Amino acid sequence: xxxxxxxxxxxxxxxxxxxxxxxxxxxxxxxxxxxxxxxxxxxxxxxxxxxxxxxxxxxxxxxxxxxxxxxxxxxxxxxxxxxxxxxxxxxxxxxxxxxxxxxxxxxxxxxxxxxxxxxxxxxxxxxxxxxxxxxxxxxxxxxxxxxxxxxxxxxxxxxxxxxxxxxxxxxxxxxxxxxxxxxxxxxxxxxxxxxxxxxxxxxxxxxxxxxxxxxxxxxxxxxxxxxxxxxxxxxxxxxxxxxxxxxxxxxxxxxxxxxxxxxxxxxxxxxxxxxxxxxxxxxxxxxxxxxxxxxxxxxxxxxxxxxxxxxxxxxxxxxxxxxxxxxxxxxxxxxxxxxxxxxxxxxxxxxxxxxxxxxx
Amino acid sequence: xxxxxxxxxxxxxxxxxxxxxxxxxxxxxxxxxxxxxxxxxxxxxxxxxxxxxxxxxxxxxxxxxxxxxxxxxxxxxxxxxxxxxxxxxxxxxxxxxxxxxxxxxxxxxxxxxxxxxxxxxxxxxxxxxxxxxxxxxxxxxxxxxxxxxxxxxxxxxxxxxxxxxxxxxxxxxxxxxxxxxxxxxxxxxxxxxxxxxxxxxxxxxxxxxxxxxxxxxxxxxxxxxxxxxxxxxxxxxxxxxxxxxxxxxxxxxxxxxxxxxxxxxxxxxxxxxxxxxxxxxxxxxxxxxxxxxxxxxxxxxxxxxxxxxxxxxxxxxxxxxxxxxxxxxxxxxxxxxxxxxxxxxxxxxxxxxxxxxxxx
Numbered sequence: 001x002x003x004x005x006x007x008x009x010x011x012x013x014x015x016x017x018x019x020x021x022x023x024x025x026x027x028x029x030x031x032x033x034x035x036x037x038x039x040x041x042x043x044x045x046x047x048x049x050x051x052x053x054x055x056x057x058x059x060x061x062x063x064x065x066x067x068x069x070x071x072x073x074x075x076x077x078x079x080x081x082x083x084x085x086x087x088x089x090x091x092x093x094x095x096x097x098x099x100x101x102x103x104x105x106x107x108x109x110x111x112x113x114x115x116x117x118x119x120x121x122x123x124x125x126x127x128x129x130x131x132x133x134x135x136x137x138x139x140x141x142x143x144x145x146x147x148x149x150x151x152x153x154x155x156x157x158x159x160x161x162x163x164x165x166x167x168x169x170x171x172x173x174x175x176x177x178x179x180x181x182x183x184x185x186x187x188x189x190x191x192x193x194x195x196x197x198x199x200x201x202x203x204x205x206x207x208x209x210x211x212x213x214x215x216x217x218x219x220x221x222x223x224x225x226x227x228x229x230x231x232x233x234x235x236x237x238x239x240x241x242x243x244x245x246x247x248x249x250x251x252x253x254x255x256x257x258x259x260x261x262x263x264x265x266x267x268x269x270x271x272x273x274x275x276x277x278x279x280x281x282x283x284x285x286x287x288x289x290x291x292x293x294x295x296x297x298x299x300x301x302x303x304x305x306x307x308x309x310x311x312x313x314x315x316x317x318x319x320x321x322x323x324x325x326x327x328x329x330x331x332x333x334x335x336x337x338x339x340x341x342x343x344x345x346x347x348x349x350x351x352x353x354x355x356x357x358x359x360x
Numbered sequence: 361x362x363x364x365x366x367x368x369x370x371x372x373x374x375x376x377x378x379x380x381x382x383x384x385x386x387x388x389x390x391x392x393x394x395x396x397x398x399x400x401x402x403x404x405x406x407x408x409x410x411x412x413x414x415x416x417x418x419x420x421x422x423x424x425x426x427x428x429x430x431x432x433x434x435x436x437x438x439x440x441x442x443x444x445x446x447x448x449x450x451x452x453x454x455x456x457x458x459x460x461x462x463x464x465x466x467x468x469x470x471x472x473x474x475x476x477x478x479x480x481x482x483x484x485x486x487x488x489x490x491x492x493x494x495x496x497x498x499x500x501x502x503x504x505x506x507x508x509x510x511x512x513x514x515x516x517x518x519x520x521x522x523x524x525x526x527x528x529x530x531x532x533x534x535x536x537x538x539x540x541x542x543x544x545x546x547x548x549x550x551x552x553x554x555x556x557x558x559x560x561x562x563x564x565x566x567x568x569x570x571x572x573x574x575x576x577x578x579x580x581x582x583x584x585x586x587x588x589x590x591x592x593x594x595x596x597x598x599x600x601x602x603x604x605x606x607x608x609x610x611x612x613x614x615x616x617x618x619x620x621x622x623x624x625x626x627x628x629x630x631x632x633x634x635x636x637x638x639x640x641x642x643x644x645x646x647x648x649x650x651x652x653x654x655x656x657x658x659x660x661x662x663x664x665x666x667x668x669x670x671x672x673x674x675x676x677x678x679x680x681x682x683x684x685x686x687x688x689x690x691x692x693x694x695x696x697x698x699x700x701x702x703x704x705x706x707x708x709x710x711x712x713x714x715x716x717x718x719x720x
Binding site (some may be wrong): 017104272297299301302310313314315316318319320321324326328331333334335336337342343344346347350351353356358359 | 377465503657659661662670673675676677678679680681684686688691692693694695696697700703704706707710711714716718
């Protein structure tokens with residue numbers, strides 16, 4: 001059976017001050033339907049494809065209650081799996097594979113990050129259905145390669161290899177965050193796509209790949225699997241709490257995908273954005289005549305090209321400023337130039353150092 | 361007897377969003393003792409000079425309760441006089457003169473704007489005492505001329521005439537808001553001082569000057585005076601409500617001072633600022649090593665020369681921005697370059713047009 005595994009483990013410090021420890025990026029309502037969080041939107045898009053009872057969410061243990069509230073009612077609460085510690089995507093996908101393989105040895109996983117925006121939902125569902133089919137038909141690892149719209153240096157890219165039957169391609173190689181010149185060449189050349197972190201493969205294959213590339217992770221997961229088999233979910237949870245701290249923190253891209261031969265990609269073009277920083281709000285909301293992209297009550301006077309966001313009930317007034325990011329969220333306000341939007345995480349680090357916890 | 365008349369009628373729209381309809385500039389705690397409003401500080405400085413029972417405040421009727429709370433306890437509540445409508449300084453001073461002349465025909469008024477900062481309070485008190493003495497000795501109109509520290513184009517200036525006995529000068533003329541070149545020449549020449557709006561003269565003289573220069577105002581005040589004589593304060597209040605709407609809205613500087621011969625000035629040098637806009641916060645608070653002037657919890661990273669203000673409990677983070685004004689107050693946030701600080705009133709006008717009353 002097909003299962004959707006939604007990864008909801010990210011912190012999203014570049015979206016501070018909206019993104020906080022207690023309300024990370026995937027719980028924010030950014031750009032989609034009014035009031036709908038990214039996680040809610042992602043699970044909503046997947047339910048019609050695989051059925052609510054086969055939509056899974058992997059998140060931090062502390063986020064489980066919030067995630068359970070965010071997903072559609074037809075997703076069973078047991079499908080929201082809490083990780084005892086944040087150990088990046090390889091461990092999160094491995095944990096989901098253990099749970100799914102236990103109940104369905106033929107399970108095929110569609111791994112989807114929670115924190116993404118999709119403009120064309122019909123095209124998204126069509127591509128995801130085809131990616132599942134390709135993964136099933138060829139027992140392959142299939143990734144969706146997103147059609148690039150700009151020379152983005154903040155994303156991973158993948159280079160297309162030979163075509164395969166059914167509209168896909170082999171992946172020649174992955175390139176993590178290229179420099180500007182390389183990204184421009186990729187965009188112009190038409191042989192590179194963005195890696196959006198969406199993977200399709202059998203649960204058994206996940207475990208095989210982890211055994212080969214990250215034996216420490218595989219060994220830890222094997223302990224959890226054994227506890228699950230012998231003692232059920234509660235025992236598995238105890239085992240996870242015991243073994244997780246020692247699990248290596250690596251991404252599935254770095255630890256597995258970039259090292260495994262024979263990855264296939266299916267091009268996708270559905271208005272995708274990972275909303276990686278405040279400037280990406282322009283991917284999901286239209287700009288006004290002066291190029292300002294706003295969410296909330298913003299009054300702009302002689303102000304052009306800004307990104308401005310505020311809570312309901314608050315007003316942001318921009319007077320004579322250009323190309324700034326101005327965000328009010330809760331008890332904090334951020335002001336930076338758009339070209340420093342990636343460095344917002346430095347502010348979060350500063351607040352951590354200064355122990356300004358009420359603002360984190 | 362000497363009386364201090366504190367003018368607390370200003371709106372201070374350039375200090376939006378801290379300054380609001382319900383809490384205008386003079387009620388803000390800016391730069392002085394922690395939590396002390398400008399009005400409170402102004403009356404505190406004056407009480408030792410004239411005695412609390414001879415400190416008066418003229419303010420908008422709607423502001424009377426807030427002003428009564430702000431002044432020192434030894435100022436009688438009846439000394440806070442509410443104007444039925446805002447009609448600028450000539451009317452406000454005239455109304456005070458009517459009340460004071462009624463109870464003390466020899467009253468000498470020291471007119472002091474509420475919204476000013478004084479760094480050297482001893483020097484302030486010394487200068488004010490000398491100004492009272494000069495006004496009494498020569499039955500003159502005396503203004504305090506402030507030693508300029510920069511070529512400020514936002515202030516009125518006065519040009520010194522011949523010296524008089526006792527350290528004062530005749531005023532040759534007033535210059536309202538000179539251009540930059542003129543202001544620089546005034547600063548360099550040493551013959552010009554800032555007009556801080558502090559005037560000392562007999563109550564009877566106020567009424568004479570108004571009769572000569574603004575007969576409509578004088579006629580309205582005469583009705584109030586007659587009601588006060590015949591029916592007491594309640595009758596006077598009713599008369600004021602009736603006649604005030606038709607009173608011309610003009611400043612005492614423009615309507616009287618610039619047209620009357622024989623004004624004297626006493627130079628003052630006590631670290632004065634009218635905190636006319638957000639950039640003036642630098643007059644009353646020290647800058648940090650990066651030139652940022654802040655009030656509240658502000659974290660600056662690669663940010664220089666900014667003015668940043670926020671409420672208690674809020675944090676403002678500045679990343680990679682220079683020479684901006686960033687103010688969070690209540691439900692509103694302002695961002696503008698320092699050189700647009702005078703134009704903040706345009707934002708207030710926009711909010712009025714858009715009827716965004718919760719933010720005004």
